[in-house]
Amino acid sequence: MHPNIKLPDAFLQQIESIMPAHLDMEEFIAACQRPLRRSIRVNTLKISVQDFLSRASKKGWTLTPVPWCETGFWIERDTEDTTPLGNTAEHMAGLFYIQEASSMMPVSALLFEQEDTLNTVLDVAAAPGSKTTQIAAAMQNEGALVANEFSASRIKGLYSNIQRCGVRNVALTNFDGRVFGGWLPEQFDAILLDAPCSGEGTIRKDPDAMNNWSRESVLDIASTQKDLIESAFHALKPGGVLVYSTCTLNLEENQQVCHHLKNTFGDKVTFEPLGSLFDGADNAVTEEGFLHIYPQIFDSEGFFVARLRKNTSATPPQVKKRLGKFPFEKVSHKNSDIVAKELKNTLDIILPDSGVLWQRDNEVWLFPGTLEPMIGQIRFDRMGIKLAEAHKKGYRWQHEAVMALATGEESICVELSIEDAREWFMGRDIRPDGLSGKGELIVTLNKDVIGIGKWVGNRIKNGLPRELVRDGNLF
Missing domain, CATH: 3.30.70.1170 (Sun protein; domain 3)
Incomplete structure (x- = not known):
């Protein structure tokens, strides 16, 4: 209790x-x-x-x-x-x-009766990454997923979760979500706006959630949500789907925000009913077809989910763009083939077809190919995965590349004991019993990939990035 x-x-x-x-x-x-x-x-x-x-x-x-x-x-x-x-x-x-069970529902609503493959998706308020990683898994790492987070301090945690889950089709941005309608108009097949809200539904997880609650703050937040949903609507392609969700319960931040969009754009917006999303959904469905989930219905957090369709084009707001130079250059076909061959030779990993290699100084990155039309349209904080650093003697492959591309079936995998794995997650080098080798290797635990190391005689040099090192992390 x-x-x-x-x-x-x-x-x-x-x-x-x-x-x-x-x-x-x-x-x-x-x-x-x-x-x-x-x-x-x-x-x-x-x-x-x-x-x-x-x-x-x-x-x-x-x-x-x-x-x-x-x-x-x-x-x-x-x-x-x-x-x-x-x-x-x-x-x-x-x-x-x-992930809290009811927070899985917005992505399910986004994917509901989705006949076409989602190619370009925007997650407007993405941290800490539960819904971003849920969407990426549904996309099977194909296409391009733009994950935006307004709070700069939360970007690091968002990236960390994306990396741990082996996601490679994401680009991170750090903007107020109100910019997307003007900067990337009609670019996305589907958009999730899990809006910042008053959090009335989160009290079971956070007993202090209601300490600063007031009607005034609810109305203030609702005003921001109306701006965000308009911007998201402009960023959506005609025919695309927008899911609007919150973890709050009042009408002002939920139904009224959706009606505001409908009142603003008229027949360009259709509410798509979610009463058949799953068995029992009709216990939470509103007359418009939204899901308004009180915590006692499914023994979950309080939540709201609406699915809206953009029927026809709408004139987006005009913005003046001033972007700095994009600091990457595309890797030539010839050099891409060299990188792919080297990756196969050293780590037994095959480079996916859906990615494109770009270079910045000595860094080699794998960007989602689908994202290319957006390059130069908006500033990205991070895109795809850093594959390698190029050196005179070849390439130094990166932890995030192995987490996103390796399967654990590669020929150069070394399986760790639980004791060695504990040392590994603490950032220490390890000496597996009776083993030695040379060159780079993929480190596994229970045949699951946990990182990249390098043989130094009978010792494996730890390749875990410093920010992922945790004392006493693994039990």
């Missing part, structure tokens, strides 16, 4: 005035006082759901499917298993993401 949770009277009055007749106020308050069930999402870029279920079973984890996400599960573990989920070998290798 969370006995200290204080729900402001004005908030409770607001909920009582909008809650549908088939729901109960006492059940709402009781649900807010209960801690959340833990939930995870399997990262299918690294492992199939079936293989993950079999591993979980061996570990004594009980997984219950989340109805609206085929890769999502509520997780229960033996009471003796006190290892933090984030410190398990499976999490460190990027096999799963710790």
Whole structure:
């Protein structure tokens, strides 16, 4: 129980005035006082759901499917298993993401009845990366996914999660989300706007979430959300889908933001109903077809999800662009072939066809090919993956390249013991029993790729980037 949770009277009055007749106020308050069930999402870029279920079973984890996400599960573990989920070998290798169940729903709504492959997607407010990595997995690392985060301090964590999950088709930007309509008009097949909000639905995770709640702040946030949804709508291609979501419950930040878009653009906007998104969705569906999820309905966080279609083109706002010079040059076909051959020879990794090599000084990067039309249109903080640093003696391959491209089946993999893996994650060199070699190698644990090292006699030199080193990380 969370006995200290204080729900402001004005908030409770607001909920009582909008809650549908088939729901109960006492059940709402009781649900807010209960801690959340833990939930995870399997990262299918690294492992199939079936293989993950079999591993979980061996570990004594009980997984219950989340109805609206085929890769999502509520997780229960033996009471003796006190290892933090984030410190398990499976999490460190990027096999799963710790994600609240209802926050998986916006991406499910984005993908719902999606017949065409998504080629270009924008995640407007992406940190810490749960939905970005969920979209990237659904795209199977193909196409291009622009992940934007307004808060510069949260970009590092977003990148770290993308890297751990082996995502290679993402470009990161650091802007106020209101810029996209003018800077990248009609560029995206699909857009997720998981908008900054008052967080009324997050109280089960954060007992302090409501400490600064007020009607004034709700209305202030709603005004920003209306700007953001207009901008996202302009950035969407005609025929494209926009999902708007929040982890809050009031009408001003939810239904009214969607109606604002409809009132602004008229017939150019269609609300697409989500009542058949999953079994039981009709318990949370509004008359417009949005999902308004009170915490007692599915024993989850409070959430709101709407799916909107852009029917025809809309004139975007005009902006004056002043961009600095793009500091990369495309690698020639001849040199790309040399890099690909060297990667295959040294690490037994095949370069994917969907990527394009670019160079900055001695750095070689693999950019998503689909992103090229946007280069020069907006400033990217980071794009694709850094593949290598070029030296006189060849290439120094990068940790993030191995995490995104290696499968664990390569011929030069070395499997670590759990003791050696602990040392590895602490940034230390290791000496596997009875082994030695030369050159670079891929390091695995349970046959999962965890990094790149280099033989120095019978010692493996640790190639983990300094920012990923953690004392006592792995249990």
